[in-house]
Structure formats: C-alpha cells, structure tokens
Amino acid sequence: MLKNYLKIAWRNLVKNKVHSFINVAGLSVGMAVAMLIGLWIWDEVSFNKYFKNYDRIVQVWQNQTFNGVVGSQTAMPIPLGLKLRESYMSDFKYVVLSTWTMEHIITNGDKKFTKLGNYVQPEMPDLLTLKMLKGTRAGLKDMSSIMLSESLAKTLFGGADPLNKTLKIDNQWVVKVTGVYEDMPNNTEFREVTFFAPWDLYMSTMPWLKRAATRWGNNSWQVFAQLAPNANADKVSAKIKDLKLKNIAAQGDKLGADFKPAVFLHPMNKWHLYSEFKNGVNTGGAIQFVWMFGIIGVFVLLLACINFMNLSTARSEKRAKEVGIRKAIGSQRIQLIGQFFMESLLIVAFAFVFSIVLVMLTLPWFNGVADKKMVVLWNNPWFWILGLVFSLISGLIAGSYPALYLSSFKPIKVLKGTFKVGRLAAIPRKVLVVLQFSVSVTLIIGTIIVFRQIQFAKNRPIGYSREGLVYMVQKTSDIHNHYVAFKDELIKSGAVIETAESGSPVTGVWSNNSGFDWRGKPPGMLDDFATVGITPDFGKTVGWQFKDGRDFSTAFLTDSTGVVINEAAAKFMNFKNPVGEIITTDGKPYHVIGLIKDMLMSSPYEPVKQTFFFLDKDPQGVVTIRINPKMSTRDALEKIAAIHQKYSPASPFDYKFADEEYAKKFDGETRIGKLASFFAMLAIFISCLGLFGMATFMAEQRVKEIGVRKVLGASVFNLWQLLSVDFVVLVIISFIIASPVSYYFMHGWLQGYTYRSQISWWIFGVSAVGAIIITLVTVSFQAIKAALANPVKSLRSE
Structure with a gap:
C-alpha cells in the first residue's frame, strides 16, 4: 500500500511540473527561513552556556536614584568587591574584581599588537571554567603573569610553546605567559577577551588606583561572582542591598549617599536576553527579538503551507473524477486521506532537502548580517530529530486541508457530472491569500519604519564635523610626553591642519561627575555631568559650533579655570545666558566662557547629556587629528604613521575614523532592519509564488469564458483587468488588516527610543501601492498570456 501511495504521488508530482515546482520552491524557502531563524534563536538562548557554572555566575549591579529616576549600572567601586570577598564568602564561591575589556599593546620582541583584555583577580579563570590548553587556571596568582587565548598565542608565538615566555603590556610591564586557554565562542560575553592579566599588576600601574581602593563613590570597575x-x-541580593549605602555614608560622602545606591545580583543566564532596566526594573532586552524572529519564522513557513493548501484545493476539480472512481471501486476515505498526505509528505521531503542546500548557501551571508558564527548542527541529533519532526508537521499542516477536502467528494455526483465546486469553495482560498499578504504587508511596513528610525537618527545634528576626523586612543604616555613636538611635526608635514588631546574620544564619554553648584540650583537637586578634559585646540580640531561666548585660548591665563558647556548643560542648570556664570566643584570656582551646540557623543537615540569641557594639563587618553582635506587620506595617514612611529616606536599605529565609529552606533538597529527586510522579501516571494499558481489555475479554469469574451470584442486590457481585479481586492483587504497590526507593534517598538521618528501615513500608502504593484506584476504574466491566446483553440471543442 505504501509503495502504491509513493508511486502515485511521484506520478502526480511529475505530471504537474509547474504546480510541483511552486510547492517545492515555496516550502523550501519557508523551511530554510525557519531553519535559519531556528539556528539564530539557538545561538541566542545558548548565550554564555559555554561556561560550566552558567547557572551560578552573577554580576554585581547597582541602582542609583537621580532626581526621582532610578538608573541601573554595572560600574562598581573597588571596595565593594573587596568587602564582598571579606565578609560574604559564605554566599559566594568566588568574587572577582575586573577592569573593563579594553585595548592594550601586547609586545613580543619586534611583534606588537593592540588586543582586548582584562585585568582580573586570580579566581577569574576558575569562575569562567576556562578550558586550558597549556598551563593551569591558577596562572594569575603571580603578579607578573599573563594568560593568553589560543588565537593570541598563535599570533605571538606561531607554533612554539608560549609557556614561560615573556611579553610586555603597554610597553611598560614585563609579564610571563603562565597559561593558554581555548578561545571563547562568539556567543559569550567574553568573546573579545584575548588575554587576562593580574589585578595586582593593574593596581600597581597608577598611583590613583591605591586611593580608589578605599573610595566607595568611584564607580569605575566590574564585579563578577559565583554563588x-x-x-x-x-x-543574597536582599542581604547586600544596602552594603554600598551604609559604607558610603560612613565615609562621609553625602552626595554619594543621596543617590541611594542599592546593590543587587544579575544572573549570567539573563545577561544577554534580559539586560535592559527601566526605573530599576528589568524590562527585558534581546528576548524581544527572539520572540519577534521566532514569530516571523512561523509565519513565513505558514505562508509556504498556505500555498500548498491553496493550489491543492484549487485543482480539486481536476482530481474530482479520480476521487469518485477510487471511491466507486471500494477505496475508503481513510485511504484517500493517506494518499493525499503521502503526496504532501513527498513534496515536503524534497523541500527539506532543498532547504538544507539553501541554508548552507545563505548561512555565510546570514552570519555576516547577524554578526554570528553559526554552523549547521550536523552532529547534533536534536537537529535531525527536530528537522524530521518539523518536516512531518509541515507536511501534515500543508496536506491536511486538501486531504480532508478532496476525500469528502461524493462519487455519484462526480461521476454523473453534476458535481460543482461552487462559489463558496473559493472562500477558504481567498481567506488564505488575505492571510498571506497580511503577513507580507506587515513585514513591509515594519521594515520601512525600522530603516526610517535609523535614518532619522543618522540625520540628527551632531554638533561637530566628522569629515576627515581621526582619533588615536593612547595606551602609553609616549605621545603625551612629546606632544608639542609631535603636533608641530604633524602640522609641518601638511597632512594635518589641527590636532588636540582629550580625556574622551569625540564618539564617547569616559567620565561623569557630580557635586557641582551654581547660582539658582534648587535645594536637594542631584546633578550628574559628563566631563571631558581637553587641550585648547580641541574645539578647532573637532569643529564644535558656538552659540555664545568664545573658545579656549592660550592667550587668556584665566582659561585654566574656564569651562565650555553644551546646550543640554545650560538647560539642566536653567541658564538662559550662561556665559559668565560661576560653577563650583570641591570648593573650586569655574567660569563659563562659552556655550556650544550639543555634540552627539553617545547614543544617537538618546538625549545629549549635559557636558562640561575644561582645560586639563594631563588629558592622556585620546589624540584627535583633523586630516588636511587637500591631501588624500592614504597619503596623509602614511605621513602621520611615520611621525607616530618616531615618537612612539614601541606602539602600533592604531587609528579610528570618527565617522566609522559613529556609524557603529547604528549596527544593532541596522542588523535588525536588514534581517527584517530579508525575511520580508522571502515572505513576498512565497506569497507571489502562491499568486502565480492561483493565477495559472484561474486562467486555465476560465479559458473558455475568455475565448467567448474575446470573440465578442473584449480587449486584452479588459481581459487582463477581469483576471487581475480579484487579486487586487484581496491585497487591499490584506492591507486593511495589516495596517493597524503593524502600527500597534511598531509604535510599541519606537517607544523604546527617546529620540524617535513618527509613523507617517505615507509609509502605509507606499506599502499599499508596493503590494498592489507586486500583485499585478505577479498575476499579469498569466493574465496577459490568457488574454492573448487564440479563442479558436479554446472554443474548438464547443
């Protein structure tokens, strides 16, 4: 019986080539999309599971209240980590202080590279259960040691054994390699970390760190722990909640206590998918995209199944006699159902094979867009089990309606010729077409809104000129110690027109401070300002724009206590004319000499933070350069590199373009937009395949009607209109359904951005026109072909 089912199914498949191609192609694309999304979701939900103690690892966070608004942050003071290690080890197995993952120069002889790494306390390798390839996890107990990732060890030493070899960090500290660990996967929070160095070495690098070790108000580090x-x-969170508040108050830091710090633990299993907090409450995070793409995957696969059901039921008249004869000679309905399900499963089997091929072909591109390193899980039995179950379910869903519908035909009516499908039989097909295009139009509208939000943020005024602006983050003091000579030589080379030093790059803020006073400050008001130390030529270099006052100048000695503020700061302090106002901090007065337009240094989707710029004699951190527009960028960089090599020979010439770094701020949204547009195009493709198949069937079904109309004088345009209007009506209904659905979800998505675009009516208009054009293009081929056919051939049998 099964062999007979397969033989008949294969014959039907080969006999109706166009019908079979549309079904296999549609299902292949739908299943490939579902597989890609499934791999993406698997990668997301398995984030950080590489670490053995995944369920026990936590990061210490704190909530701070700023003028009634609670903010959550991971930046912690050193003494908090020390206190947890000293007094709360009954609740923890490990507590580890860590710096942020930052760039450092790693030197091995003549080889020098800029690599990302952390200074950590010795228990970090045990906490992360690093997989050691050489050495042991105890390798950081020696103050002059370093542990390397496998890739960095190969970069530095090739195939030689790196153990006990010496390196230099930032051209200053000599360390010995005590371990090599396996590179951490891309779907971990520590994927960019290429080395770990001892915390004690870090504490010895700068004198101010010893003072910071006792200051509860200096939030500049991270604390990780294992329960x-x-x-x-x-x-444990409840137990340590007031730990910082009590100690900061005891230290006499009234301002820090006014922020009401509340310490809590954030588990590793929530770091990636549940990382967003609003007013101190965890509101989700990347989990929204897991749900969104999961739903898209289900709907795209459903679209493919709808195509199959539509085309199978549409061709029911052609198989009515077959069903009648089978029933007349004794076939049971269950046997007919089995036959139709077998045909469905055979198509799905072909589609499954082709879908794997499509996944293999598109996965490299998909990885690039999604910023992943996913692979097909060939060796994972769950992949095959889920794939087969997935295919079986798809086949059953796709074949359910045709099997039940076709097997219900009455043999007497069919064989007498009195069987008519009836007008109501088309209603389910129309409903399914409406559902298809409702999903497609919703995706189209959503994609347009995502890209419009990105463009809206990109077009936001930034308050400075990015063109030709380059900056270098300094890891050593070599350039700073010879800055005047370095600057003069750059200018003389003709490659540079301006240069300056600053404590933060123009695309970020690295320092925030509180405790400022000014005239009219309300009692009890808490303040928090971004603060950037600069040299006098910083404004000229970046091209900031003045609204009032003047720039810093070496001609005015009083500028050492001057400050330039942005519009956000003036608004925050309620200054209408801020120039000349006095701002005090730690008893030291500063006078405002200039007001600049807001410089967009942080997130382009959030309001610009109130910022102070002040002169700093020692702003070691960033050197910003404005390239001469009259010289090609390549030539200019070659000259800058040569001068940089002269003054800092042991440091690699690492530079960043301000416009490229600014563009990276849109990576997350751009990635979502590209993925959404990719899925939208595939959904439209599947829907168009279905429309094409339906148009083919309708043209065949109405061939005699078209012949009669043509003989009676109907034009090609009239016939094209006749065959197309039904589909256009269905697409318009789809648009009416999709518009409020897409508005609801996209309006909610936009609420996550403070600086956001509006959902304009033209977006829906463009989507509607686009959907109608796509529909007309899809059905026009068959409609025009039918309209141009010779009526003699279609009416000959009459």
Missing part, C-alpha cells in the same frame, strides 16, 4: 552551592541570587 555558593546553596545560595539564592535573590536572597
């Missing part, structure tokens, strides 16, 4: 076997994160 003890019987400890509960929520209970």
